[in-house]
Amino acid sequence: MFEQLGLIGCGLMGGSFALALKRAGLVKRVVGYSKSPSTTERARQMGVIDVEAPSALLAVSGADIVLLAVPVAATEATLKAIRHLVNNDMLIMDVGSTKRDVVDSARRVLRDHIGSFVPCHPITGKEVSGVEHADPDLYTGKTVILTPIERTQLAQLRRAAEVWEALQCHVVQMSPDAHDAAFAAVSHLPHLIAFALMNGITGQASGKEFLSLAGPGFRDFTRIAASDPKMWRDVLLANRQELLEQSGQFQRALQAMEAMITNNNGEALEESIASASRARAGWRMGFPKK
Amino acid sequence: MFEQLGLIGCGLMGGSFALALKRAGLVKRVVGYSKSPSTTERARQMGVIDVEAPSALLAVSGADIVLLAVPVAATEATLKAIRHLVNNDMLIMDVGSTKRDVVDSARRVLRDHIGSFVPCHPITGKEVSGVEHADPDLYTGKTVILTPIERTQLAQLRRAAEVWEALQCHVVQMSPDAHDAAFAAVSHLPHLIAFALMNGITGQASGKEFLSLAGPGFRDFTRIAASDPKMWRDVLLANRQELLEQSGQFQRALQAMEAMITNNNGEALEESIASASRARAGWRMGFPKK
Known part of the structure; x- marks a missing residue:
């Protein structure tokens, strides 16, 4: 059970994760941030998030679990925006469709705290995007690939696997390459x-x-x-x-x-x-x- | 209403047509022929056809409507096998996915009786083949393209359109090319x-x-x-x-x-x-x- 999910990117993937986590009773509060304020507002109106954060950093403040659900090219800038609040007890995951570039960005930005970051790729999606299409069943029954690196904390890897399994996902582990x-x-x-x-x-x-x-x-x-x-x-x-x-x-x-x-x-x-x-x-x- | 369907090729496409025609009450009797005797037998056992014909020619004997449902490359040989019983009152259709080659074969083989032949392409199918997968709903709601040539009898073209429309198909007409x-x-x-x-x-x-x-x-x-x-x-x-x-x-x-x-x-x-x-x-x- 988590206290607070910091959701960065309240679109289809992020919004669906928040809904699924809430439905499973795994989180008490979701604080969300999207680059577009209108998206963040719509996510709150829809009940996908509970609180709108004015920045990525503030979405992470107080969170014990963080999901980056941004386009993969925005991963590095997003990690830079939040790194001052990242600590070793926080579970940070992403949902990007590529993993080597995400891992490279995380290495460059997170440095000593990279052990908290578990790179994830859930094999799911829709041909429509946006929080309007967020769906608590988007992840149900799907495969999620975790691509840890040598510095990933084993405890965080286990927690990440447990979160996805609680959403009825099949968890698979392999290298980013x-x-x-x-x-x-x-x-x-x-x-x-x-x-x-x-x-x-x-x-x-x-x-x-x-x-x-x-x-x-x-x-x-x-x-x-x-x-x-x-x-x-x-x-x-x-x-x-x-x-x-x-x-x-x-x-x-x-x-x-x-x-x-x-x-x-x-x-x-x-x-x-x-x-x-x-x-x-x-x-x-x-x-x-x- | 037709007296007798001569079905040549009792696979997925042909078998589904026979089932649909029977269900719509448009035909009294289906006489079927397939290159493989075991297919013809199975089609009869399944009730897709009523009578097994030992040759394509005998499947056409007595038929007022004939459907060729064979691989397009077998069209010419099939037309040669039946041409002695083809007459101007008989409606002959095919279901091939290409039309120029089918029309060329029909021109070469049917000559004076080519007016009875209405080339058809129903836009439907399954990724499985064989009479086992025949389905009276395969054609329901689908588009069927008719590609008549200058010598096609207008009366046969109308009858062909009426048959497909009775199976709830949307009929479209265009040139073979x-x-x-x-x-x-x-x-x-x-x-x-x-x-x-x-x-x-x-x-x-x-x-x-x-x-x-x-x-x-x-x-x-x-x-x-x-x-x-x-x-x-x-x-x-x-x-x-x-x-x-x-x-x-x-x-x-x-x-x-x-x-x-x-x-x-x-x-x-x-x-x-x-x-x-x-x-x-x-x-x-x-x-x-x-």
Whole structure:
């Protein structure tokens, strides 16, 4: 049970965390701060937070648990804004989609207090953003990846795992680097592709007509293309090395299939599709072992 | 009301059509044929068809409505097998995902009776195939595109539209060429990309671990990668010219975004994502005007 959650960033991810923590009876009071005062105010009106803080630092004042729910590129500035109130008893977590850059920022800024910081990535989201869409069930049943470093306090790592487990999450632990490589492949690249596909179509004279004919396959394939531009700009830039590597792997696979099509090589094409189809049909959204 | 449906191909698409037609009370008897005798038998056991025909020709014998529900590459051979019983009063339709190649085959084979043939593409499907998954609601509420040619009998075109409308479909009419260009962009290319993405990941040493971490975005994005290999081999080959053109458009859009990432051009990247995000957020699966 925590006394006070200091919530920095009262959007979809942060707001949903506050609602879930309150519903689980894990926190007495939520003090929230968002860069935009109107967001903070709306969060309070909606009951997502109890008290509006006029700065990130004041949101942390008196908190025993802090959640950073800001775009990953804002992590370093946010940590700088709060570092004077960070202490070793405070549990600090983030929810960023990339981890190496977040850990690097935390090392640079928090220094002696970095042991309080547990980097987290909950595998959840919506294609809409904003506190209006905050949902106490956003995290329920989802996987949360913790990427501690050698200086992370074991006690804080345990507390972080307990908080997420109390929200019915499946907690997985891995290194920041392994995390970033995996998510470049299964999340960041699919987003980049979905954005590029939409832009490739709308850039054509008949693009509008094409879109009017699209069906359920297209709907599901492009759902992630509606994601938040600022958040994804930051993620794609923060993980650019792994992302470009994965994009290269993908383009080589695509061009190999294009060659089969150009050469009318039905046998190779069928085998290539069958291999993809088997892999996808056998895949289940899973909860890897710790 | 039809006396007898001759169903050639008792799989997901054909079986679902037979079930829907029966439920709507539009047909008295369904005579079915599939290349695999065990499929035909299963279709009869399931009540999808009433009578098993030992050949495509015998499935057509006595039919006043015929549905070809075979892989598009099998269209020409199927039409050859039935052409001796085709007459001008019979309504013949197909459900193929490409239309120019189907129309070309019909022109070559049906000649004087081509007026009976109404090329159709219902925008529906499942990522599983086979008569076991036949579903009388597969077509309900979906768009069906009719691509008549200059020699199509107007009376047969009207009957075809009436059949689909009786199954609560939204009927749209366009040329075979316009159809193939649009579906290269919004269906065939997304399938090709989804296959290539799966192959790009599984081809890597850590591919299995990557997949174990994938979440709901990946699930929806890759759903179509589990599609039937034979069917999609045929579609991708049949529409190769338009598909490769669309794949080129896509790769140019992807490489433009990669350049923004490489050059750390956050402003251009955000604008590019925002443009894709707006286009997708504003899109609704729609029913274009006739």
